[in-house]
Amino acid sequence: MVKINPSEITPEHVYLSRRKFIAKAVGMGAVVTSSLVLGACGGVLSPRRHELVEGSKEGQEPTPKGPTAEASPDGAVFPTVSATTDELGDPLTSFEAISNYTNYYEFTTSKEGVAYLAQDFKTSPWTVEVGGLVHKPKTFDTDDLLKFPQEERIYRLRCVEAWSMVIPWLGFPLAKLLEEVEPMSKAKYVRFETLYDPDQMPGQKRAGYNWPYVEGLRMDEAMHDLTILATGLYGKALLPQNGAPVRLVVPWKYGFKSIKSIVKIDLVEEMPVSLWMASAPHEYGFYANVNPEVPHPRWSQATERRIGEIKRRETLLFNGYGEEVAPLYEDLDLTEWY
């Protein structure tokens, strides 16, 4: 019995899209090796990342074709993670918790109720329209998104409600996508929009919020390497309740910045007004950086509960990613710009 290292297994959705890609390539007479080469892991204290790339990479021998996910095309390749902890040594949150405890007001305000209401959510066909102040506007379908080299990123997610998780995302840097559309120099911000479809998302029928959900990032935040578009987690394609088919993940900001089920990305000159800024401007600012020193007007942000633990732990500035992102905010008063 050959032991399969979890990190050698191709994530299901990458694998499925790769098969389509191979079929096309073979049709053109090209030869494609579908072996998987492992990218280098990050240093000890930088966030865990793990590249999943096609073919060989410079300076590395291609891994011999061993047992891969192709042995189980039904996607029974679970879980596929390269590590069991984040770079701080804290264990991954269980897949069960990640997929059954989600804030997704488009479905319901009950975190435990989203998974059920979202189970039939249609994520295919799906397109993401990228435009605004760009030289080459482009509409990406999900296959296009999966052509970007997918990486595993193990990130902490800190909700503004003072709970947190450690999640092994799959995805690619947002910068890669933005580079492809060639932003104009006057583009200062990126504006994201979630699908608006009240028939599928019953929460959007309720008054009180200005749907669709909108979020925004400053250009340098959007181009930062930690900012990713996620297409999966735990080696599987995203489930609807986690923001399928594609969502933003900005690990140093409160979870609500990481907008789900994106259909539109616009590069703009003015600071976008997010849904939360519009509905409660004194409670939610544009930046929403995780900061234990700046309390939410109604609750403290000094501590949090990691899902799966009982006792609270202290919240870290920038959710523990200060080394990477603090330089972005050197000239910013974080209390004023919460």
Add this chain to the structure above:
Amino acid sequence: MGKLKAGWPAWAAIVAQILTHVGALLPLAWLLWETWQGQLIIDPVKEITTRTGKTALILLILSLACSPVNTIFGFKQALRLRRPLGLYAFLYVGLHFLTFLGLDYGFDLDLIRQDILDQRYVLVGSAAGLLLLALAITSTQGWQKRLGKNWKRLHRLVYLASMVDILHFVWLTKDIREPLRYGGVVAFLLMVRVPAIKRAISKARYGLKARWKTRREA
């Protein structure tokens, strides 16, 4: 005429008593069972906090509803349910507070002081809890005799406690629609107590009853 005065049959009072005690203890039994079964998996501390808090609020509202039930339906026996419902509400308040103090913050008073004591929902929640503590202590017949006329005055603080409780709920939640619904119920129950409104309702009820009686006799 005697029938009109007696109103509700005796068994209704017994049923109401049983329902009160069973109904008030069921949420606790259910919570313990689910904790035991490990069904509160995702954020058990939050789940226990939310459930004990919400049960306390509902029981408090039910105890506030007793007097209006008498006013509107003439069900005098409901008045005897005020004490047990209030005491059960206080039981859940106690569990709620202990969960916050012990499970959530591990009795780490320094952490509580730094982290959360200045949060307004904690302050008003504690205030409501202290009010209910005073009412629970003085709920016995001994205290009732000792305080005489003042006992009734003191126990009117339950109106204040319920309003403060709603404020606590409004201030801690992200979506205020739910606490506002509870707030609407509390507002109604307090309104029915306004003497003029109360008299009007009683009058209407006697009028209806009398008409019903004459029609039956005719």
